[in-house]
Amino acid sequence: MEFLVSSFLSLPSDIGINYLEAFPKAQHGTAKAAPTILLLHGFPTASSQFSRLIPLITDQGYHVLAPDLPGFGFTSVSPNYTYTFANLAVTISSFLAAKNISEVAATYIFDYGAPVAFRLFTKHNLKTKAIISQNGAFWDPFREFWTSNNSASIREELRSALLTYDPTKWQYTNGETPDRVNKINAAATYERDYNLLLRPGNQDIQLDLFYDYRTNVKLYPEWQAWLGRQKLPLLAIWGKNDEIFISPGAEAFKQDLPDAVVKFVDGGHFASITWAEEIAAEIGKFLKDAEV
Numbered sequence: 001m002e003f004l005v006s007s008f009l010s011l012p013s014d015i016g017i018n019y020l021e022a023f024p025k026a027q028h029g030t031a032k033a034a035p036t037i038l039l040l041h042g043f044p045t046a047s048s049q050f051s052r053l054i055p056l057i058t059d060q061g062y063h064v065l066a067p068d069l070p071g072f073g074f075t076s077v078s079p080n081y082t083y084t085f086a087n088l089a090v091t092i093s094s095f096l097a098a099k100n101i102s103e104v105a106a107t108y109i110f111d112y113g114a115p116v117a118f119r120l121f122t123k124h125n126l127k128t129k130a131i132i133s134q135n136g137a138f139w140d141p142f143r144e145f146w147t148s149n150n151s152a153s154i155r156e157e158l159r160s161a162l163l164t165y166d167p168t169k170w171q172y173t174n175g176e177t178p179d180r181v182n183k184i185n186a187a188a189t190y191e192r193d194y195n196l197l198l199r200p201g202n203q204d205i206q207l208d209l210f211y212d213y214r215t216n217v218k219l220y221p222e223w224q225a226w227l228g229r230q231k232l233p234l235l236a237i238w239g240k241n242d243e244i245f246i247s248p249g250a251e252a253f254k255q256d257l258p259d260a261v262v263k264f265v266d267g268g269h270f271a272s273i274t275w276a277e278e279i280a281a282e283i284g285k286f287l288k289d290a291e292v
Contacts, residue, residue, distance in 0.1 A: 042111020046073025
């Protein structure tokens, strides 16, 4: 890897996108730009979740770009920004346009990154040659909340159940063996995430997105049809012990893409941290085989 930088890009409407970007070392003096891999993070973290994975992918010859979604990390938006997945996709589409990116070699989707990515593909004309899914299939956990018309009482239940320290830490450590837990830098992962959740108003942003997730469910048939039509190379590389996105979700990709490559590591939800080397190796093999 030539260098990894954390940058900030200002967009119209008082939006500033914080992002990680890394470039491969120049090879034999060629001026040809390296193909781009877009990494889209999940809840409750940000681009920082990829800090161990990015150098490993970049060393395979790829330019890597990982933005913080609005409401996460250090991306900033105006006070009147409406937090919906549709708007998150609009914002990331604007970010990519500002970076002059209309096509990527692969899109790495994880958790919330999945619905954002599929909106980019189907609504915003982002072209991708391949998809890498890491515990990022279609999620359906909150039907009672969705049918409650955004009930205040259920919001408070979810606030205490999901937006506190213990469940934030649990997402990183659950399903991992002690030796893998030791790979987790607490200050740079769940402690950081929890402190960012404590920012004024941020918990309500997260609750708004929990509620808006219902709009993604309505789009599942469209996204599945899109996958079937595009027939893109797809790697599902999942932590098999994840209790949030359970392992059958990875196998489900084969319903629309029979040739999808499905692999598992013996980890949990944030396997990109605890199993970074193994996941990077599978990505390298997949992209080589797919000629991406």
